[in-house]
Amino acid sequence: MKKSILLSALVLFLVFGIVGCGKAPVSEPKKVTLKVFMTFPRFQEQFEAYFEDFKAKELEEKNIDVTIELEMPNSDQAAQILKARLSSNDAPDLFTLHAIADIPSFYEAGYLSDLSSQPFVSDLLENVKDIVTYDGKVVALPMESLAWGYLYNKDIFAKYNLTAPDTIAEMLNVVKVLKENNETPFLLAFQESWIPQLMTALAIGGVVTNENPDFVEKMNSGTASYNDIDQIFDIIDIIMENGTEKPFEVGNAAASAAFAEGKAAMWVQGTWQAQAILDINPSLNIGCAPLPTSDSEDGALINLSVSTSLAVSPTSKNKDVAMDLLNYILDKEASTALFEELKFNPVAKFHDYEVFPWTDEAMSYVALNRGYRDLSLPQAVTAEQAALLQSYYAKTITKAQFIAKVDEVWKNSLGQ
Secondary structure (H helix, E strand, O other): OOHHHHHHHHHHHHHHHHHHOOOOOOOOOOEEEEEOOOOOOOHHHHHHHHHHHHHHHHHHHHOEEEEEEEEEEHHHHHHHHHHHHHHHOOOOEEEEHHHHHHHHHHHHHHOOOOOOOOOOHHEEEEHHHHHHOOEEEEEOOOOOEEEEEEEEHHHHHHHHOOOOOOOOHHHHHHHHHHHHOOOOOEEOOOOOHHHHHHHHHHHHHHHHHHHHHOOOHHHHHHHOOOHHOOOOHHEEEEEEEEOOOOOHHOOOOHOOOOOOOOOOEEOOOHHHHHHHHHHOOOOOOOOOOOOOOOOOOHHHHHEEOOOOEEEOOOOOOHHHHHHHHHHHHOOOOOOOHHHHOOOOOOOOOOOOOOOOOOHHHHHHHHHOOOEEOOOOHHHHHHHHHHHHHHHHOOOOOOHHHHHHHHHHHHHHHOOO
Protein backbone atom coordinates (compact mmCIF):
# COMPACT_ATOMS: atom_id res chain seq x y z
CA MET A 1 0.00 0.00 0.00
CA LYS A 2 2.80 2.34 0.94
CA LYS A 3 4.55 1.54 -2.33
CA SER A 4 1.36 2.40 -4.22
CA ILE A 5 1.00 5.75 -2.45
CA LEU A 6 4.65 6.63 -3.00
CA LEU A 7 4.41 5.67 -6.66
CA SER A 8 1.29 7.81 -7.17
CA ALA A 9 2.98 10.74 -5.47
CA LEU A 10 6.04 10.35 -7.65
CA VAL A 11 3.90 10.29 -10.78
CA LEU A 12 2.03 13.41 -9.71
CA PHE A 13 5.31 15.13 -8.87
CA LEU A 14 6.76 14.32 -12.26
CA VAL A 15 3.62 15.40 -14.10
CA PHE A 16 3.30 18.71 -12.33
CA GLY A 17 7.05 19.22 -12.39
CA ILE A 18 7.09 18.82 -16.16
CA VAL A 19 4.17 21.18 -16.55
CA GLY A 20 5.75 23.67 -14.17
CA CYS A 21 9.04 23.66 -16.06
CA GLY A 22 7.33 24.35 -19.35
CA LYS A 23 6.86 27.93 -20.60
CA ALA A 24 3.45 29.46 -20.36
CA PRO A 25 1.85 29.89 -23.76
CA VAL A 26 2.54 33.31 -25.28
CA SER A 27 -0.60 35.28 -26.05
CA GLU A 28 -1.21 36.55 -29.53
CA PRO A 29 0.10 40.12 -29.94
CA LYS A 30 -2.39 42.93 -29.97
CA LYS A 31 -2.65 44.40 -33.46
CA VAL A 32 -2.68 48.19 -33.78
CA THR A 33 -2.61 50.43 -36.85
CA LEU A 34 -1.29 53.97 -36.61
CA LYS A 35 -1.82 56.57 -39.30
CA VAL A 36 1.15 58.92 -39.46
CA PHE A 37 1.12 62.09 -41.57
CA MET A 38 4.52 63.75 -42.06
CA THR A 39 5.80 66.49 -44.36
CA PHE A 40 9.21 64.89 -44.83
CA PRO A 41 9.08 63.28 -48.29
CA ARG A 42 12.82 63.83 -48.69
CA PHE A 43 13.41 61.73 -45.55
CA GLN A 44 10.87 58.97 -46.17
CA GLU A 45 13.47 56.20 -46.32
CA GLN A 46 15.03 57.24 -43.01
CA PHE A 47 11.71 57.42 -41.17
CA GLU A 48 10.50 54.12 -42.57
CA ALA A 49 13.66 52.47 -41.22
CA TYR A 50 13.28 54.20 -37.85
CA PHE A 51 9.65 53.12 -37.57
CA GLU A 52 10.66 49.50 -38.23
CA ASP A 53 12.89 49.72 -35.16
CA PHE A 54 9.99 51.11 -33.15
CA LYS A 55 7.70 48.31 -34.28
CA ALA A 56 10.23 45.69 -33.19
CA LYS A 57 10.64 47.39 -29.81
CA GLU A 58 6.87 47.65 -29.24
CA LEU A 59 6.38 43.99 -30.12
CA GLU A 60 9.20 42.82 -27.85
CA GLU A 61 8.39 45.01 -24.85
CA LYS A 62 4.59 45.26 -25.01
CA ASN A 63 3.53 42.44 -27.33
CA ILE A 64 1.87 44.94 -29.64
CA ASP A 65 2.10 44.33 -33.38
CA VAL A 66 2.06 47.82 -34.89
CA THR A 67 1.30 48.63 -38.51
CA ILE A 68 2.25 52.16 -39.51
CA GLU A 69 0.50 53.75 -42.47
CA LEU A 70 2.89 56.55 -43.38
CA GLU A 71 1.75 59.40 -45.61
CA MET A 72 4.26 61.98 -46.83
CA PRO A 73 2.78 64.50 -49.30
CA ASN A 74 4.98 67.28 -50.64
CA SER A 75 5.03 70.63 -48.87
CA ASP A 76 2.80 72.39 -51.40
CA GLN A 77 -0.08 69.99 -50.71
CA ALA A 78 0.47 68.94 -47.11
CA ALA A 79 -1.18 71.84 -45.26
CA GLN A 80 -4.37 71.67 -47.31
CA ILE A 81 -4.62 67.87 -47.02
CA LEU A 82 -4.03 67.88 -43.27
CA LYS A 83 -6.56 70.63 -42.55
CA ALA A 84 -9.18 68.79 -44.59
CA ARG A 85 -8.55 65.62 -42.56
CA LEU A 86 -8.69 67.39 -39.23
CA SER A 87 -11.85 69.30 -40.04
CA SER A 88 -13.65 66.18 -41.31
CA ASN A 89 -12.90 64.05 -38.23
CA ASP A 90 -10.42 61.95 -40.20
CA ALA A 91 -7.37 62.98 -38.22
CA PRO A 92 -4.16 60.92 -38.43
CA ASP A 93 -2.98 59.52 -35.10
CA LEU A 94 0.21 61.56 -35.39
CA PHE A 95 0.89 64.47 -37.72
CA THR A 96 3.50 67.12 -38.33
CA LEU A 97 2.82 70.84 -38.15
CA HIS A 98 4.84 74.05 -38.08
CA ALA A 99 5.44 74.97 -34.46
CA ILE A 100 5.22 78.73 -34.82
CA ALA A 101 2.74 79.07 -37.68
CA ASP A 102 0.27 76.31 -36.77
CA ILE A 103 0.22 75.63 -33.04
CA PRO A 104 -2.01 78.57 -31.97
CA SER A 105 -4.79 77.89 -34.49
CA PHE A 106 -4.57 74.10 -34.19
CA TYR A 107 -4.74 74.28 -30.41
CA GLU A 108 -7.73 76.61 -30.41
CA ALA A 109 -9.51 74.27 -32.82
CA GLY A 110 -8.97 71.32 -30.44
CA TYR A 111 -6.65 69.38 -32.74
CA LEU A 112 -3.71 68.98 -30.31
CA SER A 113 -3.24 66.68 -27.33
CA ASP A 114 -1.60 67.91 -24.14
CA LEU A 115 1.82 66.24 -24.08
CA SER A 116 3.14 67.92 -20.95
CA SER A 117 3.32 64.67 -18.94
CA GLN A 118 5.14 62.68 -21.63
CA PRO A 119 8.69 61.46 -20.87
CA PHE A 120 10.33 63.35 -23.75
CA VAL A 121 9.38 66.75 -22.29
CA SER A 122 11.93 66.66 -19.47
CA ASP A 123 14.70 66.09 -22.02
CA LEU A 124 13.93 69.10 -24.23
CA LEU A 125 16.30 72.03 -24.42
CA GLU A 126 14.53 74.92 -22.70
CA ASN A 127 14.61 77.35 -25.65
CA VAL A 128 13.15 74.63 -27.87
CA LYS A 129 10.53 73.60 -25.32
CA ASP A 130 9.30 77.20 -25.11
CA ILE A 131 8.42 77.27 -28.81
CA VAL A 132 6.23 74.14 -28.62
CA THR A 133 4.45 75.33 -25.47
CA TYR A 134 1.06 77.01 -25.76
CA ASP A 135 -1.41 77.95 -23.06
CA GLY A 136 1.06 76.56 -20.55
CA LYS A 137 1.09 73.11 -22.19
CA VAL A 138 3.58 71.29 -24.37
CA VAL A 139 1.50 70.39 -27.41
CA ALA A 140 4.07 69.10 -29.93
CA LEU A 141 7.39 67.31 -30.09
CA PRO A 142 9.98 69.53 -31.84
CA MET A 143 11.95 67.94 -34.64
CA GLU A 144 13.54 70.61 -36.82
CA SER A 145 15.28 73.24 -34.74
CA LEU A 146 16.66 75.67 -37.27
CA ALA A 147 19.13 78.47 -37.58
CA TRP A 148 19.06 79.37 -41.25
CA GLY A 149 19.59 81.99 -43.91
CA TYR A 150 20.41 81.51 -47.60
CA LEU A 151 22.95 78.94 -48.82
CA TYR A 152 26.06 79.94 -50.70
CA ASN A 153 28.95 78.13 -52.38
CA LYS A 154 31.96 79.05 -50.27
CA ASP A 155 34.41 77.84 -52.91
CA ILE A 156 32.96 80.17 -55.55
CA PHE A 157 33.05 83.07 -53.08
CA ALA A 158 36.67 82.30 -52.15
CA LYS A 159 37.66 82.07 -55.80
CA TYR A 160 36.78 85.75 -56.27
CA ASN A 161 37.76 86.92 -52.77
CA LEU A 162 34.16 87.53 -51.80
CA THR A 163 32.59 87.40 -48.35
CA ALA A 164 28.94 86.98 -47.49
CA PRO A 165 27.38 90.47 -47.84
CA ASP A 166 25.75 92.22 -44.88
CA THR A 167 24.00 95.00 -46.80
CA ILE A 168 22.11 95.57 -50.05
CA ALA A 169 25.06 97.58 -51.41
CA GLU A 170 27.46 94.76 -50.62
CA MET A 171 25.12 92.23 -52.22
CA LEU A 172 25.00 94.31 -55.41
CA ASN A 173 28.79 94.28 -55.48
CA VAL A 174 28.87 90.48 -55.01
CA VAL A 175 26.41 90.12 -57.89
CA LYS A 176 28.52 92.42 -60.07
CA VAL A 177 31.75 90.49 -59.45
CA LEU A 178 30.10 87.14 -60.06
CA LYS A 179 28.52 88.21 -63.33
CA GLU A 180 31.81 89.76 -64.53
CA ASN A 181 33.32 86.31 -64.09
CA ASN A 182 30.46 84.47 -65.86
CA GLU A 183 29.07 83.05 -62.63
CA THR A 184 25.32 83.04 -62.04
CA PRO A 185 24.59 84.74 -58.69
CA PHE A 186 21.32 83.04 -57.67
CA LEU A 187 19.69 79.70 -58.25
CA LEU A 188 15.96 80.05 -58.98
CA ALA A 189 13.54 77.14 -58.57
CA PHE A 190 9.89 78.15 -58.88
CA GLN A 191 8.23 74.89 -59.88
CA GLU A 192 7.26 74.36 -56.24
CA SER A 193 5.93 77.57 -54.75
CA TRP A 194 7.22 76.95 -51.21
CA ILE A 195 10.78 77.55 -52.41
CA PRO A 196 10.41 81.15 -53.66
CA GLN A 197 8.30 81.80 -50.54
CA LEU A 198 11.55 81.48 -48.56
CA MET A 199 12.57 84.85 -50.01
CA THR A 200 9.67 86.58 -48.31
CA ALA A 201 10.23 84.60 -45.11
CA LEU A 202 13.77 85.92 -44.74
CA ALA A 203 13.15 89.39 -46.16
CA ILE A 204 10.11 90.05 -43.95
CA GLY A 205 11.96 88.71 -40.92
CA GLY A 206 14.87 91.08 -41.45
CA VAL A 207 12.79 94.17 -42.21
CA VAL A 208 10.19 93.65 -39.49
CA THR A 209 12.67 92.74 -36.75
CA ASN A 210 14.98 95.64 -37.52
CA GLU A 211 12.60 98.42 -38.53
CA ASN A 212 8.97 97.55 -37.76
CA PRO A 213 8.83 95.19 -34.76
CA ASP A 214 5.08 95.69 -34.19
CA PHE A 215 4.16 94.86 -37.78
CA VAL A 216 2.53 91.46 -37.16
CA GLU A 217 0.55 92.80 -34.20
CA LYS A 218 -0.61 95.78 -36.27
CA MET A 219 -1.61 93.58 -39.19
CA ASN A 220 -3.63 91.43 -36.82
CA SER A 221 -5.41 94.54 -35.54
CA GLY A 222 -6.03 95.87 -39.06
CA THR A 223 -3.84 98.95 -38.68
CA ALA A 224 -0.94 98.09 -41.01
CA SER A 225 -0.24 97.13 -44.62
CA TYR A 226 2.50 95.44 -46.61
CA ASN A 227 3.14 98.94 -47.93
CA ASP A 228 4.82 99.51 -44.58
CA ILE A 229 7.44 96.86 -45.39
CA ASP A 230 7.66 97.18 -49.17
CA GLN A 231 11.42 97.36 -48.68
CA ILE A 232 11.34 93.55 -48.86
CA PHE A 233 11.18 93.87 -52.63
CA ASP A 234 14.66 95.46 -52.77
CA ILE A 235 16.38 92.13 -52.15
CA ILE A 236 13.69 90.06 -53.87
CA ASP A 237 14.17 92.06 -57.09
CA ILE A 238 17.94 91.59 -56.93
CA ILE A 239 17.52 87.83 -56.60
CA MET A 240 14.95 87.53 -59.37
CA GLU A 241 16.92 89.70 -61.79
CA ASN A 242 20.17 87.80 -61.32
CA GLY A 243 19.16 84.16 -61.28
CA THR A 244 19.23 81.03 -63.36
CA GLU A 245 16.95 80.73 -66.38
CA LYS A 246 13.62 78.90 -66.72
CA PRO A 247 12.92 78.61 -62.96
CA PHE A 248 9.40 77.27 -63.52
CA GLU A 249 10.96 74.14 -65.00
CA VAL A 250 13.08 73.52 -61.90
CA GLY A 251 11.82 71.75 -58.79
CA ASN A 252 13.54 71.04 -55.51
CA ALA A 253 15.43 67.93 -56.61
CA ALA A 254 16.72 69.51 -59.82
CA ALA A 255 17.67 72.68 -57.94
CA SER A 256 19.63 70.69 -55.37
CA ALA A 257 21.54 69.01 -58.19
CA ALA A 258 22.22 72.33 -59.90
CA PHE A 259 23.52 73.91 -56.71
CA ALA A 260 25.66 70.86 -56.00
CA GLU A 261 27.16 71.19 -59.47
CA GLY A 262 28.05 74.87 -58.96
CA LYS A 263 25.49 76.25 -61.41
CA ALA A 264 24.89 79.25 -59.11
CA ALA A 265 26.72 80.85 -56.20
CA MET A 266 23.70 81.40 -53.92
CA TRP A 267 20.34 79.77 -53.28
CA VAL A 268 17.64 81.12 -50.98
CA GLN A 269 16.98 77.74 -49.44
CA GLY A 270 17.26 76.44 -45.89
CA THR A 271 19.96 74.29 -44.37
CA TRP A 272 17.50 71.39 -44.31
CA GLN A 273 18.40 70.95 -47.96
CA ALA A 274 22.05 70.28 -47.19
CA GLN A 275 21.78 66.48 -47.26
CA ALA A 276 20.16 66.40 -50.70
CA ILE A 277 22.93 68.65 -52.01
CA LEU A 278 25.76 66.69 -50.39
CA ASP A 279 24.33 63.39 -51.64
CA ILE A 280 25.16 64.67 -55.12
CA ASN A 281 28.44 66.43 -54.31
CA PRO A 282 29.84 65.39 -50.91
CA SER A 283 32.78 67.76 -51.22
CA LEU A 284 30.69 70.93 -51.73
CA ASN A 285 31.63 73.63 -49.24
CA ILE A 286 28.24 74.98 -48.15
CA GLY A 287 27.90 78.30 -46.34
CA CYS A 288 24.91 79.84 -44.61
CA ALA A 289 24.47 83.60 -44.23
CA PRO A 290 21.69 86.08 -43.39
CA LEU A 291 19.89 87.74 -46.29
CA PRO A 292 20.56 91.51 -46.47
CA THR A 293 17.44 93.69 -46.48
CA SER A 294 18.86 97.20 -46.06
CA ASP A 295 22.10 99.15 -46.04
CA SER A 296 22.59 98.30 -42.39
CA GLU A 297 23.88 94.92 -41.25
CA ASP A 298 21.12 95.03 -38.62
CA GLY A 299 18.73 94.07 -41.42
CA ALA A 300 20.65 90.87 -42.23
CA LEU A 301 19.50 88.35 -39.65
CA ILE A 302 19.49 84.59 -39.14
CA ASN A 303 16.06 82.98 -38.74
CA LEU A 304 15.73 80.99 -35.51
CA SER A 305 12.85 78.57 -35.53
CA VAL A 306 11.37 75.28 -34.53
CA SER A 307 9.53 74.37 -37.67
CA THR A 308 8.34 70.83 -38.28
CA SER A 309 7.04 69.29 -35.05
CA LEU A 310 5.01 66.18 -34.28
CA ALA A 311 1.59 66.21 -32.61
CA VAL A 312 -0.89 63.56 -31.46
CA SER A 313 -4.57 63.82 -32.26
CA PRO A 314 -6.91 63.87 -29.24
CA THR A 315 -9.25 61.62 -31.23
CA SER A 316 -6.70 58.84 -31.81
CA LYS A 317 -8.22 55.41 -31.10
CA ASN A 318 -4.78 54.04 -30.21
CA LYS A 319 -3.48 56.96 -28.21
CA ASP A 320 -1.23 54.91 -25.91
CA VAL A 321 0.65 53.41 -28.84
CA ALA A 322 0.71 56.80 -30.59
CA MET A 323 2.35 58.26 -27.48
CA ASP A 324 4.88 55.41 -27.49
CA LEU A 325 5.84 56.29 -31.06
CA LEU A 326 5.96 59.99 -30.23
CA ASN A 327 8.38 59.36 -27.36
CA TYR A 328 10.48 57.04 -29.52
CA ILE A 329 11.20 59.99 -31.81
CA LEU A 330 13.31 61.30 -28.91
CA ASP A 331 14.47 57.92 -27.61
CA LYS A 332 17.69 58.38 -25.64
CA GLU A 333 19.41 55.49 -27.39
CA ALA A 334 18.08 55.75 -30.94
CA SER A 335 17.22 59.36 -31.75
CA THR A 336 20.71 60.88 -31.75
CA ALA A 337 21.70 58.84 -34.81
CA LEU A 338 18.43 59.78 -36.56
CA PHE A 339 18.76 63.51 -35.91
CA GLU A 340 22.40 63.49 -36.96
CA GLU A 341 21.59 61.61 -40.17
CA LEU A 342 18.78 64.07 -40.99
CA LYS A 343 21.13 66.97 -40.22
CA PHE A 344 18.70 68.44 -37.70
CA ASN A 345 20.01 70.57 -34.88
CA PRO A 346 19.91 69.03 -31.39
CA VAL A 347 16.60 69.51 -29.55
CA ALA A 348 17.22 67.28 -26.51
CA LYS A 349 19.73 67.59 -23.69
CA PHE A 350 21.19 64.17 -24.53
CA HIS A 351 21.72 64.95 -28.22
CA ASP A 352 25.50 64.98 -28.37
CA TYR A 353 26.81 65.10 -31.89
CA GLU A 354 28.89 67.44 -33.97
CA VAL A 355 26.83 70.04 -35.76
CA PHE A 356 27.63 71.01 -39.30
CA PRO A 357 29.79 73.88 -40.53
CA TRP A 358 26.83 75.82 -41.92
CA THR A 359 25.12 75.61 -38.53
CA ASP A 360 28.23 76.93 -36.80
CA GLU A 361 28.35 79.76 -39.33
CA ALA A 362 24.70 80.66 -38.79
CA MET A 363 25.13 80.58 -35.02
CA SER A 364 28.16 82.88 -35.25
CA TYR A 365 25.77 85.60 -36.45
CA VAL A 366 23.33 84.77 -33.65
CA ALA A 367 26.17 85.19 -31.15
CA LEU A 368 26.49 88.77 -32.45
CA ASN A 369 22.78 89.33 -31.74
CA ARG A 370 21.95 88.99 -35.41
CA GLY A 371 19.15 86.46 -35.17
CA TYR A 372 15.37 86.66 -34.81
CA ARG A 373 12.63 84.28 -33.76
CA ASP A 374 10.61 83.15 -36.76
CA LEU A 375 7.53 85.30 -37.29
CA SER A 376 4.04 83.86 -36.92
CA LEU A 377 2.13 84.77 -40.10
CA PRO A 378 -1.31 83.36 -40.94
CA GLN A 379 -0.95 80.17 -42.95
CA ALA A 380 -3.19 81.60 -45.66
CA VAL A 381 -0.82 84.56 -46.03
CA THR A 382 2.23 82.34 -46.35
CA ALA A 383 0.49 80.25 -49.01
CA GLU A 384 -0.66 83.34 -50.90
CA GLN A 385 2.81 84.88 -50.87
CA ALA A 386 4.19 81.68 -52.35
CA ALA A 387 1.80 81.84 -55.31
CA LEU A 388 2.15 85.59 -55.75
CA LEU A 389 5.92 85.42 -55.96
CA GLN A 390 5.61 83.13 -58.96
CA SER A 391 3.29 85.65 -60.62
CA TYR A 392 5.53 88.55 -59.64
CA TYR A 393 8.51 86.88 -61.29
CA ALA A 394 6.45 86.21 -64.41
CA LYS A 395 5.42 89.91 -64.39
CA THR A 396 1.73 89.07 -64.46
CA ILE A 397 1.21 91.14 -61.31
CA THR A 398 2.86 94.33 -60.06
CA LYS A 399 4.31 95.05 -56.64
CA ALA A 400 1.22 97.11 -55.81
CA GLN A 401 -1.06 94.21 -56.75
CA PHE A 402 1.06 91.82 -54.67
CA ILE A 403 0.71 94.09 -51.64
CA ALA A 404 -3.03 94.61 -52.09
CA LYS A 405 -3.68 90.88 -52.39
CA VAL A 406 -1.64 89.93 -49.32
CA ASP A 407 -3.33 92.66 -47.28
CA GLU A 408 -6.70 91.27 -48.33
CA VAL A 409 -5.79 87.67 -47.51
CA TRP A 410 -4.41 88.65 -44.10
CA LYS A 411 -7.60 90.57 -43.31
CA ASN A 412 -9.79 87.67 -44.42
CA SER A 413 -7.77 85.22 -42.34
CA LEU A 414 -8.82 87.19 -39.26
CA GLY A 415 -12.46 87.13 -40.25
CA GLN A 416 -12.57 90.91 -40.65
